[in-house]
Amino acid sequence: MFYAKRVLLISVLALALVSVLSLAVAQDEELVFGDLPRSETFIVASQAPHNDVWDSFNYYQAGTYNNATGYANVVHEPAFITANGFYPWLAQSWEYNEDGTEMTLVITEGANWNDGAPLTMDDWLFTLQYNKDHADKGISWSGFLANVEWSAEGSSITFTLPDTNWRFHYNFGGLGTFSPIPKHVWEGQDPTTFKNPNAVHSGPYRLVSSNPDTRTTIWERRDDYWDPDRLPAPKYQVWLKRPEADVAVFEWEEGNFDLGRMPFSVMTRIMSSNPHIKPLVHQDPCPRALIFNTLNPPLDDKLFRRALGLLLNRQAVANLANVPGYVTPVLWPNLGEPDERYYDAAAAEEFQVTTFDPEAAAALLDEAGYPLVDGARVNKDGEPISLDALYIDIGNPAWTVWSWLLAEQAELVGIEINPRLLDIPTFFTQLPNGEFDIVFRWFCGNLPGDPVQMFDGLHSDNAVPIGERAGGVPGRYSNPDMDALIEQIRTADPASEEAQSLFRQAYRIWAEDAPYVTLFGENEGVVFNSQYWTGLAVGQPWVHWTPAARQIIDFLEPAGDM
Amino acid sequence: MTPNPSSRAAEPNADQQRAARREVFQYAVRRFGVYLFTLWAAITVAFFIFRLVPGDPMNILLGNLTRAEGRQRDAAEQEVIIARYRQIFGVDDPLPLQYLNYLRKAFLGGLDLGPSFVEYPAPTRDLVFRRMPWTIGIFTTSVLLAWFIGTGLGALIGWLQRSQLSKLAVVISTLLQITPVYLVALGLIIYVGYTWRILPAGGPYARHLQPEWTWEFISSLLTHAILPMLSNIIVIGAGFTLGMRALMISVLGEDYLTFARAKGLSPFTVLKDYAFRNALIPQVTALAIIVGATLNGTFIIEVLFQLPGLGTLFVQAMGLRDFNTMQAVVLFSIFAVLTLTLIVDLALPLLDPRIRRLA
Numbered sequence: 069m070f071y072a073k074r075v076l077l078i079s080v081l082a083l084a085l086v087s088v089l090s091l092a093v094a095q096d097e098e099l100v101f102g103d104l105p106r107s108e109t110f111i112v113a114s115q116a117p118h119n120d121v122w123d124s125f126n127y128y129q130a131g132t133y134n135n136a137t138g139y140a141n142v143v144h145e146p147a148f149i150t151a152n153g154f155y156p157w158l159a160q161s162w163e164y165n166e167d168g169t170e171m172t173l174v175i176t177e178g179a180n181w182n183d184g185a186p187l188t189m190d191d192w193l194f195t196l197q198y199n200k201d202h203a204d205k206g207i208s209w210s211g212f213l214a215n216v217e218w219s220a221e222g223s224s225i226t227f228t229l230p231d232t233n234w235r236f237h238y239n240f241g242g243l244g245t246f247s248p249i250p251k252h253v254w255e256g257q258d259p260t261t262f263k264n265p266n267a268v269h270s271g272p273y274r275l276v277s278s279n280p281d282t283r284t285t286i287w288e289r290r291d292d293y294w295d296p297d298r299l300p301a302p303k304y305q306v307w308l309k310r311p312e313a314d315v316a317v318f319e320w321e322e323g324n325f326d327l328g329r330m331p332f333s334v335m336t337r338i339m340s341s342n343p344h345i346k347p348l349v350h351q352d353p354c355p356r357a358l359i360f361n362t363l364n365p366p367l368d369d370k371l372f373r374r375a376l377g378l379l380l381n382r383q384a385v386a387n388l389a390n391v392p393g394y395v396t397p398v399l400w401p402n403l404g405e406p407d408e409r410y411y412d413a414a415a416a417e418e419f420q421v422t423t424f425d426p427e428a429a430a431a432l433l434d435e436a437g438y439p440l441v442d443g444a445r446v447n448k449d450g451e452p453i454s455l456d457a458l459y460i461d462i463g464n465p466a467w468t469v470w471s472w473l474l475a476e477q478a479e480l481v482g483i484e485i486n487p488r489l490l491d492i493p494t495f496f497t498q499l500p501n502g503e504f505d506i507v508f509r510w511f512c513g514n515l516p517g518d519p520v521q522m523f524d525g526l527h528s529d530n531a532v533p534i535g536e537r538a539g540g541v542p543g544r545y546s547n548p549d550m551d552a553l554i555e556q557i558r559t560a561d562p563a564s565e566e567a568q569s570l571f572r573q574a575y576r577i578w579a580e581d582a583p584y585v586t587l588f589g590e591n592e593g594v595v596f597n598s599q600y601w602t603g604l605a606v607g608q609p610w611v612h613w614t615p616a617a618r619q620i621i622d623f624l625e626p627a628g629d630m
Numbered sequence: 631m632t633p634n635p636s637s638r639a640a641e642p643n644a645d646q647q648r649a650a651r652r653e654v655f656q657y658a659v660r661r662f663g664v665y666l667f668t669l670w671a672a673i674t675v676a677f678f679i680f681r682l683v684p685g686d687p688m689n690i691l692l693g694n695l696t697r698a699e700g701r702q703r704d705a706a707e708q709e710v711i712i713a714r715y716r717q718i719f720g721v722d723d724p725l726p727l728q729y730l731n732y733l734r735k736a737f738l739g740g741l742d743l744g745p746s747f748v749e750y751p752a753p754t755r756d757l758v759f760r761r762m763p764w765t766i767g768i769f770t771t772s773v774l775l776a777w778f779i780g781t782g783l784g785a786l787i788g789w790l791q792r793s794q795l796s797k798l799a800v801v802i803s804t805l806l807q808i809t810p811v812y813l814v815a816l817g818l819i820i821y822v823g824y825t826w827r828i829l830p831a832g833g834p835y836a837r838h839l840q841p842e843w844t845w846e847f848i849s850s851l852l853t854h855a856i857l858p859m860l861s862n863i864i865v866i867g868a869g870f871t872l873g874m875r876a877l878m879i880s881v882l883g884e885d886y887l888t889f890a891r892a893k894g895l896s897p898f899t900v901l902k903d904y905a906f907r908n909a910l911i912p913q914v915t916a917l918a919i920i921v922g923a924t925l926n927g928t929f930i931i932e933v934l935f936q937l938p939g940l941g942t943l944f945v946q947a948m949g950l951r952d953f954n955t956m957q958a959v960v961l962f963s964i965f966a967v968l969t970l971t972l973i974v975d976l977a978l979p980l981l982d983p984r985i986r987r988l989a
Binding site: 101102104120121124129203204205206208211260261277279280281282283284286306308309311312314315318322491492493494495496497499500501529530537538539540 | 684685686687689690692693705706707708710711712713714715748749750751764816819820823824831832833834835836837838839840841933934936938946948949950951
């Protein structure tokens with residue numbers, strides 16, 4: 069009897085122990101967002117743009133372009149991903165005919181949409197025609213198809229171009245470019261109003277839910293992705309709107325986010341509180357520059373503009389930006405080391421591009437006829453020179469300190485420069501309208517081996533009167549010699565020796581005329597939580613506002629640190 | 631009725647009653663006329679003022695696109711996009727014509743307030759109606775709670791004005807009243823939300839939920855509402871407390887209170903039926919004003935707590951210079967303030983015979 073009781077007691081205790089242990093094991097699996105295992109969920113705290121749309125997955129709507137939901141980054145796939153080169157994705161290659169009037173695009177076969185339907189040539193042809201048909205609705209990726217015809221054979225589409233164009237493939241591989249859409253979803257839909265509610269595209273994730281109230285989108289990986297070799301590790305991705313930085317700090321400290329951009333001012337604090345948080349520094353592809361309004365005297369004088377360029381202490385901007393390696397002085401055409409094929413080193417030296425030399429600036433001002441009178445430089449009418457320098461503040465210190473450093477240096481040579489902080493809407497209005505003297509701006513779009521964007525916007529077509537909206541570089545610059553070169557550059561094969569020579573000539577004119585001056589290349593401040601995921605490293609071209617993110621998430625691996 | 635002895639001087643005859651009713655009716659008509667005129671003036675000012683704010687929404691749209699896509703568009707493509715959106719937003723017409731169109735669509739077109747940039751192609755009206763319940767639900771409720779708590783507490787503090795506890799309460803209320811509401815909100819977020827982890831620190835409800843009639847959703851909604859409501863209750867409640875205390879103190883010196891005490895009524899009856907009720911009327915007016923002011927003044931609370939209310943919508947719209955949406959939010963606030971003030975004005979004669987007589 070005693071023995072039986074003891075067996076019973078031991079059995080009960082053992083059962084209780086097993087139950088407790090089971091419960092402990094079960095509870096060890098941390099769940100987030102309801103029932104998503106944290107170890108299988110990648111959480112991105114995105115900085116939603118002002119147009120905060122969480123229930124539309126339609127990139128034709130110019131007003132609602134939205135990369136906060138993750139749709140741009142992990143679902144909407146491009147033909148080629150461009151991150152330090154062209155990577156085949158929904159298309160494999162391109163080829164031009166001898167005179168650059170035809171381009172043949174080879175599409176990727178075997179791809180499918182995330183609703184399971186195959187992605188075929190029909191979808192490509194439908195999209196091309198759809199874009200062309202709706203060009204008058206102000207949709208993206210339609211302008212480049214004007215006067216272009218195409219035909220398909222097998223997996224190739226041949227485009228017949230109205231003029232020689234060796235850059236037509238950029239429309240399929242730059243940032244934010246043409247991508248096919250599913251015919252069975254979009255046929256009969258208006259591109260300006262349709263919301264693509266199921267977020268159908270070819271990426272490896274399917275939409276689980278998206279909520280405009282909580283600003284949260286949940287994606288689940290699909291097993292039928294068309295390229296199993298490029299299936300990302302996270303089973304779930306959650307993209308959410310980051311709270312205000314003051315509040316988001318606590319979320320990061322608790323490890324509730326895996327990836328996101330935060331102001332540099334709080335990154336140090338986050339990293340010291342949570343050792344799993346790492347900076348994921350990489351160079352932003354859009355270098356910064358100062359544009360001069362060449363219609364406003366004395367900025368209409370190239371010597372005066374060059375003198376201002378000599379007053380820019382780029383290294384001091386980098387030092388004052390307060391984060392080591394955050395800002396680097398830049399020599400164009402490329403970020404990093406200049407590509408000698410497109411770069412005139414002699415011109416750079418002769419015109420002291422990116423050189424900081426206040427004495428040389430003073431000498432240049434004297435030579436140009438801006439004498440120092442009672443401590444102030446005067447213009448050709450004998451009046452003291454006073455200029456406004458416009459900037460915006462988005463939390464990056466370098467965006468603001470340049471103006472104060474320039475004002476300080478200018479004061480030493482007798483020029484008054486007034487730094488003026490604008491709110492973003494006013495900035496975006498005054499900039500294209502030419503309502504500025506000196507303005508800070510970023511330059512995007514240069515692709516490896518083709519710095520066309522450096523010069524293209526300087527064509528005098530953009531030199532419209534102040535108050536009218538200008539495209540390109542809005543400094544109203546005009547130089548017939550530069551125009552002639554730009555027109556030749558536009559039609560030249562960028563890889564040819566002829567084009568490279570044209571680029572070098574244009575570089576010399578640019579260096580001499582200084583319609584804008586280079587400022588710095590900037591690193592992006594992105595923080596990465598390595599507690600649950602690893603694989604992202606400093607220097608990877610992670611730009612979570614471009615489709616390059618699609619490529620980067622393939623590097624993610626479970627941390628196994630649970 | 632308020633037991634004010636002066637109101638019982640003489641019972642009016644039938645003619646006097648008819649005349650009084652006519653006067654009240656005329657007062658109501660006059661007051662409603664003023665209300666309509668003020669509403670029209672507010673709509674007109676709001677229409678023009680937002681269009682005078684620097685910043686062209688079309689340029690902002692393209693600027694944001696450039697930032698988002700990381701590429702420059704050529705001038706021709708920009709022009710097509712701008713032309714399209716200018717047409718949709720009707721901004722190519724002369725301003726007076728835009729104004730007339732706006733009034734026509736708003737009043738004859740089923741409250742059509744135009745399209746929004748914030749969530750284009752969603753109409754502004756839909757955005758406002760979708761966000762309105764959050765603002766009304768959380769902030770108006772918190773103001774009402776603050777009013778009830780503040781009024782009760784203020785009456786008690788005023789009644790016990792000479793006690794040490796009452797003096798301490800006045801100091802605390804004064805400190806809370808002058809504290810910016812966003813500081814209180816941040817304090818609650820940091821300590822209650824993150825340090826002690828007692829309540830959720832942000833969002834309207836748990837991120838994985840969808841609105842539905844389930845206990846999980848409702849409980850999540852309620853727990854997420856506590857901190858933003860508490861931020862408002864603490865600051866606004868302190869204001870109501872001090873206001874009611876001052877009213878009580880002024881009433882306590884009145885002769886009819888001395889008379890009531892002399893009659894031998896219990897202190898509680900004197901407080902409840904004589905002092906409190908007479909001090910209540912200005913406090914009701916204050917409530918109407920505070921509800922309106924709170925609608926305008928709690929935008930930052932919504933942003934800090936990530937609530938999808940009208941305040942958050944206004945901040946988003948401001949960033950895009952989406953004047954249709956900005957205007958709609960402001961109009962809603964104006965409408966709410968004016969309507970509440972009208973209701974209170976019309977209700978006051980019913981509450982207080984002295985006002986009815988004046989009317």
